[in-house]
Amino acid sequence: MQNPNSQAPAGIMARLPTGLAGAVFWLGLWFCALYVIRRWISGGFGTFLGFIQFFVGIALVGVAIPFLWRFVRQRMLWSLRNKLVLTYILIGLAPVVLFVTLVSVLAYVAAGQFAIHLVDSRLLAELTRMTSENERRAELAAITLQRRSAAPLETAIEADRNSTVEVSRRTLPRDAEAFLNGAPVAISSKPASRDKSVLGLPPWATEIPGGHFSSLVLDGNELFLVAIHQERWNDGRLFTYMTSTPVDNQVLNIVAEGLGRTSLQPESTSNHTRLQSSSAPAQSAIPAQSTIPAKPETMGKAVSWIVGGFEPQGVSLIDLPVQFPSTQPVTDWSSGRPDNILIAIESRPSLLLTQLFGASLSGFVPDVLRISLIILTILFAIIEIVALWAALRLSRTVTKSVADLYSATQHIDQGDFSYRIGVTSSDQLAELSTSFNTMTGSLQRLLQEQKEKERLQNEISIAQEVQANLFPLHAHGILQLDLHGICRPARSVSGDYYDFLVFHEEASNGVVSRKETGVGIAIGDISGKGISAALLMATLHSAVRAYRFASEELVFSESSVEGLMASREPRGGGADDLFHSPGRILSLLNRHLYRSTQPEKYATLFLAHYDVASARLTYSNAGQLPPLVLCQNGSIRRLDKGGTVVGLMDGMHYEEDSFHLRPGEIMVAYSDGVTEPENDFGEFGEERLMEVVARYRDQPLHIISNQVMQALDAWIGAAEQPDDITLVLARQPIN
Numbered sequence: 135m136q137n138p139n140s141q142a143p144a145g146i147m148a149r150l151p152t153g154l155a156g157a158v159f160w161l162g163l164w165f166c167a168l169y170v171i172r173r174w175i176s177g178g179f180g181t182f183l184g185f186i187q188f189f190v191g192i193a194l195v196g197v198a199i200p201f202l203w204r205f206v207r208q209r210m211l212w213s214l215r216n217k218l219v220l221t222y223i224l225i226g227l228a229p230v231v232l233f234v235t236l237v238s239v240l241a242y243v244a245a246g247q248f249a250i251h252l253v254d255s256r257l258l259a260e261l262t263r264m265t266s267e268n269e270r271r272a273e274l275a276a277i278t279l280q281r282r283s284a285a286p287l288e289t290a291i292e293a294d295r296n297s298t299v300e301v302s303r304r305t306l307p308r309d310a311e312a313f314l315n316g317a318p319v320a321i322s323s324k325p326a327s328r329d330k331s332v333l334g335l336p337p338w339a340t341e342i343p344g345g346h347f348s349s350l351v352l353d354g355n356e357l358f359l360v361a362i363h364q365e366r367w368n369d370g371r372l373f374t375y376m377t378s379t380p381v382d383n384q385v386l387n388i389v390a391e392g393l394g395r396t397s398l399q400p401e402s403t404s405n406h407t408r409l410q411s412s413s414a415p416a417q418s419a420i421p422a423q424s425t426i427p428a429k430p431e432t433m434g435k436a437v438s439w440i441v442g443g444f445e446p447q448g449v450s451l452i453d454l455p456v457q458f459p460s461t462q463p464v465t466d467w468s469s470g471r472p473d474n475i476l477i478a479i480e481s482r483p484s485l486l487l488t489q490l491f492g493a494s495l496s497g498f499v500p501d502v503l504r505i506s507l508i509i510l511t512i513l514f515a516i517i518e519i520v521a522l523w524a525a526l527r528l529s530r531t532v533t534k535s536v537a538d539l540y541s542a543t544q545h546i547d548q549g550d551f552s553y554r555i556g557v558t559s560s561d562q563l564a565e566l567s568t569s570f571n572t573m574t575g576s577l578q579r580l581l582q583e584q585k586e587k588e589r590l591q592n593e594i595s596i597a598q599e600v601q602a603n604l605f606p607l608h609a610h611g612i613l614q615l616d617l618h619g620i621c622r623p624a625r626s627v628s629g630d631y632y633d634f635l636v637f638h639e640e641a642s643n644g645v646v647s648r649k650e651t652g653v654g655i656a657i658g659d660i661s662g663k664g665i666s667a668a669l670l671m672a673t674l675h676s677a678v679r680a681y682r683f684a685s686e687e688l689v690f691s692e693s694s695v696e697g698l699m700a701s702r703e704p705r706g707g708g709a710d711d712l713f714h715s716p717g718r719i720l721s722l723l724n725r726h727l728y729r730s731t732q733p734e735k736y737a738t739l740f741l742a743h744y745d746v747a748s749a750r751l752t753y754s755n756a757g758q759l760p761p762l763v764l765c766q767n768g769s770i771r772r773l774d775k776g777g778t779v780v781g782l783m784d785g786m787h788y789e790e791d792s793f794h795l796r797p798g799e800i801m802v803a804y805s806d807g808v809t810e811p812e813n814d815f816g817e818f819g820e821e822r823l824m825e826v827v828a829r830y831r832d833q834p835l836h837i838i839s840n841q842v843m844q845a846l847d848a849w850i851g852a853a854e855q856p857d858d859i860t861l862v863l864a865r866q867p868i869n
Contacts, residue, residue: 154201161194218529226525230518245486246458249479252489253396254462256389257359261348264308264361264377272363272375275312279319279373309333313374316340333358333378338470341372350381352475353467357381357400357440360467386442392489394446394481397439403461403474439478446482456481535563542570551578594626594665601627601668604675606634612653614746615795616867618835619657620843622859629660629667630805630860631674631737652746657803657862658739658758666735674737677726681719716741716754717788720780724756724788727781736781740773740803744795749866751801752792756780761803761862762820764827766796773801800838801864802827807857808842811850818849827863835863 168187172180312319313335333353339362347362359379366372379385381398390396446455461474538555545553551574555567605621619632635654656678660667719741727737740761742753755761755776763771775791795801804823811818826845830838839861846859 154197154204157197158194158201161190161197165190165194218532219526222522222525222529226521227518242456243458245456245481245483246460246479248486248490249393249456249458249481250460250462250477252393253389253477253479257350260379260385260389261350261359261361264359264379265346265348265363268361268363268375268377271310271377272365272373275375276365276367276373279312279314308377308379311335311376311378313376315372316374333360333376333467335374335376336467336470339374339376349465350462351467352400352402352464352473355400357398357464357475358467359385360465382440383442386440388442390443392485393443394479394485395441395443397441397478397480398462399439399476401475402464402466403476446480446485448482449484453482453484456483456486531559531561532563535567538567539570542574546574546577551581591626597665597668598623598626601672604672605632612636612650614650614749614867615653615744616835616865617653617655617863618839619862620839620860622843622855624807624855624858625664627665627668628858628860629663629671630807630858631658631660631671631739632656632803632860632862633675633678635679650746653744655742655744655801655803655862655864656739657761657805657860658737659805659858659860660737661735663858670731670735670737673730674723674727674739677723678719678741681722715790716743716752717776717790720754720756720776720788721786724780724782724786725784728784731781733782736779738779740776742773742801744864749795750792751795752790754788754790756788759804759806759809761801762824763793763795764800764802764824764831766798768828770824795864795866797866797868798831799866800827800831801862803862803864805858805860807855807859808846808861811846811856813849813851813853818846822849835865839863 165187168183168190172183172187175183311333316335318335333351339347342362342364345364347360349360351358351360357380359381360376361378362374362376364372364374381400386396386398448454457478457480459476459478462477464473464475465471466473542553542555554571554574557564557567557571606619617634619634621628621630621632623630633654633656635656636650637652637654639649639651658671658674660670660674662670720739723739727735738757738759740753740755740758742751742761744751753761753773753775755774757777757779760772760774763773765771771793773791775789777786777788780786802823809817809819809823822845823842826842827838830841833841842861843859850856
């Protein structure tokens with residue numbers, strides 16, 4: 135007996151994912167296993183496992199992306215509701231998110247640039263003050279030096295400084311230097327607070343175009359605010375007065391007041407990468423053409439940031455920090471070329487707004503504006519939420535209608551045509567549901583009509599089979615006359631009629647022998663088409679056959695109605711006595727159809743009797759297209775003796791005619807469906823019919839009939855057959 139537990143592993147394996155999901159599962163399992171193993175193994179083997187994990191991770195990503203896409207498309211996006219929700223989010227929410235993101239980025243950049251602009255403006259303001267001071271002090275220095283007295287110069291400069299200085303935190307220490315023709319001139323008897331050769335006068339500043347210079351300069355790894363004033367004296371000497379202020383934490387504290395924190399890196403951006411990555415001496419960063427050496431204490435040392443101000447604190451949750459880096463233009467003191475250094479600002483929107491609007495930020499009107507903006511922002515958020523909610527509700531309405539339609543189609547697919555969708559609204563989707571209900575009702579009626587049509591088609595098929603049995607394909611046992619007939623209906627059943635009636639010799643004892651004495655030929659066309667014409671055709675067929683069999687008992691005279699009913703005139707001979715007179719048969723058929731059918735119903739009929747003994751053909755034509763006899767010499771005889779159609783008027787009489795049918799002659803009887811089909815060249819016509827018969831006159835009759843039908847089909851082409859086609863051929867064989 136098999137252990138039931140042996141099937142458990144197979145069941146577990148069968149439940150594991152396969153295909154793309156299986157690949158994601160197994161690759162993810164391998165990736166996690168390698169990650170766990172690497173935490174316990176180090177060294178070369180751990181590195182090897184790391185490489186394997188890397189490639190497994192790449193394969194996992196390559197398989198997971200198409201798997202996730204297929205999962206989202208088949209599971210999450212299969213529902214129309216999810217698709218509409220995603221569409222509304224992409225159309226409505228995505229632009230808002232992008233707009234808010236763009237505005238936030240622009241606001242952040244604008245805030246950072248504004249903070250940088252404030253720092254730059256404050257540095258420029260300090261340089262402007264230094265320039266204006268230089269102009270006054272340069273005039274005093276010029277007057278005093280021309281008198282060749284340094285003490286009065288120091289006294290005059292100190293007096294000017296004391297008259298213009300602001301006794302406040304913003305007062306910056308400044309160093310002044312004077313030069314005549316580029317050579318330094320002592321303007322103070324006090325010991326220097328720092329090395330006066332820190333700056334000096336570089337060669338490019340010996341003679342400055344315009345006589346004025348003010349800028350933030352970079353001397354090695356130190357920053358200075360420098361203002362220079364030059365003028366040429368009457369004796370031709372060039373006097374230069376220079377004021378400088380080192381940019382340190384004290385300066386940046388003043389510059390960053392009310393902004394937050396400001397940081398400067400006193401290093402040229404063009405040499406930043408080289409100085410950070412090279413171990414060469416720091417003086418290599420100084421251009422070769424400079425004649426001013428870098429300070430010895432800065433050579434070979436790492437450059438640090440100069441920081442001023444304080445770390446800004448936010449006043450609310452939306453008062454986010456603004457940290458923005460940029461570059462600050464400087465002048466390289468050794469070469470005079472423009473350069474840039476790094477600057478970083480850390481501030482808050484509240485501080486920047488205070489600097490932007492100043493005192494106007496407080497008060498009744500600004501408070502009203504601020505509250506109005508907050509209310510407007512909240513209102514916009516509410517409108518966005520309401521719009522999203524309305525979109526979801528609309529999508530639910532749409533998807534409910536689609537779901538109802540889907541459910542209805544499933545019921546229809548199962549054959550439940552009585553199912554109807556419940557309509558509760560009055561929009562276009564409700565009209566669609568109503569139209570679907572109407573369509574379902576129409577389909578139900580059409581199916582019922584289809585069943586009824588199939589029933590009628592079955593009955594018509596039975597009628598077609600019955601009618602086919604009424605048409606004789608050939609006459610058995612007639613050696614003296616070849617016969618062939620064909621009828622091709624335009625619809626399911628035909629209104630044309632043809633028949634062959636063979637007569638045999640009657641013995642004296644009433645027994646019918648098998649010797650043929652004659653044959654009757656009938657061809658007709660009933661007015662109209664379809665079922666009504668087929669029924670009248672069956673009536674005509676039955677009447678002709680009835681009069682043929684009744685000829686054994688009844689023979690009516692032609693004198694009057696009373697004579698027809700009262701007299702019986704034996705004519706002698708066999709059972710074909712009555713068919714010796716086709717005209718009499720037509721008269722009887724005319725009376726019968728006139729009295730038993732509607733007035734508008736009538737038929738054309740050609741009746742003929744061929745006598746075997748004499749080879750004579752007696753005929754009468756009641757409105758039928760005259761049959762044609764193709765003689766041996768190629769001439770054509772028209773069999774047109776008779777009268778009008780049968781069943782239209784009462785008391786009609788029909789003429790008869792007879793002729794001797796010679797060997798090889800062919801009688802061609804046909805309906806209007808043979809000669810009247812048209813195309814672009816006109817009707818098919820009797821001439822083409824007889825050309826085909828004459829071309830194949832020596833062939834068997836069924837071959838001649840087949841050639842005629844092929845010629846008709848070629849003439850009609852792809853068009854619908856316009857009328858019933860009936861063709862009867864009779865030929866006297868050549869002995």
